[in-house]
Amino acid sequence: MHRAFGNFRHPATWNAVAIAVLVAGLAAATWIWQTQGRQTDIDPASLPGVLSPEDSAKYQRDVEIYYGKVGLLTEKWTRQAAELTHGKPLAELIGVLSIIGAAGCFTLGSILKRINRSALVSTGEASRTPAREP
Secondary structure (H helix, E strand, O other): OOOOOOOOOOHHHHHHHHHHHHHHHHHHHHHHHHHHHHOOOOOHHHOOOOOOHHHOHHHHHHHHHHHHHHHHHHHHHHHHHHHOOOOHHHHHHHHHHHHHHHHHHHHHHHHHHHHHHHHHHHHOOOOOOOOOOO
16 A cells, blocks of 8 residues: 555654754744844834733733632733734744654654664564665
């Protein structure tokens, strides 16, 4: 049976996937970073000295009354997570995730290489196969 994406038990396949993930992720992060730098829209809430409605004491007190301390923390974390979904923080997130994903694929390829070697040694096929240079 022919597989469209190659044999995923072969370490070289995982190394190729890792390179593709790394290149695509870093290219996307670079593109997002560059396009975000060109935008000149200024958010009034991001200016120093300007307090957003969510940061006011009244809003925080109301959220704490209705939802408690956990609700206040959850609302704060939700706002912080929303900041990661656009602009330069998104570019940083994509870059870091692509590096982590590529490292995982390289590690999986290395583990499969060791497993394949140990399987050849345990079956005795290692002595029958010609030696290759590393």
